[in-house]
Amino acid sequence: MVGELDQTFCSVDAGLLKGIQACSPKSETFVSEPHLNELAKHYRVDLKTEEVLVARNFLAWKREAGCPPKDMSESRRLSTDNMFPSLTPAIQVVLTMPVDSCSCERSFSALRRLHSWLRQTMGQKRLHSLAVMSIEKDTLQHLSHNRVIDQFATLKNRRHSLMLPPTK
Incomplete structure (x- = not known):
C-alpha cells in the first residue's frame, strides 16, 4: 500500500524543488547555479554556467540600484531571450507549472x-x-482494510526462522 502511494505521489525529488526555488527572487538561493542545474537537467534545458554568473551579477546590480525583481514574472521580463538565452527557458518552465x-x-x-x-x-x-x-x-x-490484511496474511511468514520451537 505504501509502495503504491509512493509511486503515485512521490516522483519529484528535492533537487528539482530547489531548482524551482532558485527561480524566485525572494529566495536566498535565487539564481544559484547548482540548484538551477538540477532544474535544467530535469527539463532538458542547456543552461550555461557563464550565463548564470552574468545573470546573478546583473540582478545584484539591479538590487543595488533599488529596483530588484519582485516576483518570477518580473525576473522573466528582465531576462530576455537575447540577454539570457539559456536561463529564460528555465524560468519559463517554472512560471508555467501549476501551483x-x-x-x-x-x-x-x-x-x-x-x-x-x-x-x-x-x-x-x-x-x-x-x-x-x-x-x-x-x-x-x-481502501478495504480487510482486503489489505488478507493480502498481507498471504505473504511469506518473515518471522518463521526466528520462531522458537514449541515447548512441551
Missing part, C-alpha cells in the same frame, strides 16, 4: 505532526511513507 498551495500546506502540517521529538530517530524512508499516508488519507479511506 497548489493546499497540498503543500497539508504536507507541512502532516510532517509537523509526524516528526515530533518522540520520533526523532525515525528513518527517512519510514517518515516519508507515514507522511504520504497522512497527506493522502482521502485515498486511503477508500
Whole structure:
C-alpha cells in the first residue's frame, strides 16, 4: 500500500524543488547555479554556467540600484531571450507549472505532526511513507482494510526462522 502511494505521489525529488526555488527572487538561493542545474537537467534545458554568473551579477546590480525583481514574472521580463538565452527557458518552465498551495500546506502540517521529538530517530524512508499516508488519507479511506490484511496474511511468514520451537 505504501509502495503504491509512493509511486503515485512521490516522483519529484528535492533537487528539482530547489531548482524551482532558485527561480524566485525572494529566495536566498535565487539564481544559484547548482540548484538551477538540477532544474535544467530535469527539463532538458542547456543552461550555461557563464550565463548564470552574468545573470546573478546583473540582478545584484539591479538590487543595488533599488529596483530588484519582485516576483518570477518580473525576473522573466528582465531576462530576455537575447540577454539570457539559456536561463529564460528555465524560468519559463517554472512560471508555467501549476501551483497548489493546499497540498503543500497539508504536507507541512502532516510532517509537523509526524516528526515530533518522540520520533526523532525515525528513518527517512519510514517518515516519508507515514507522511504520504497522512497527506493522502482521502485515498486511503477508500481502501478495504480487510482486503489489505488478507493480502498481507498471504505473504511469506518473515518471522518463521526466528520462531522458537514449541515447548512441551
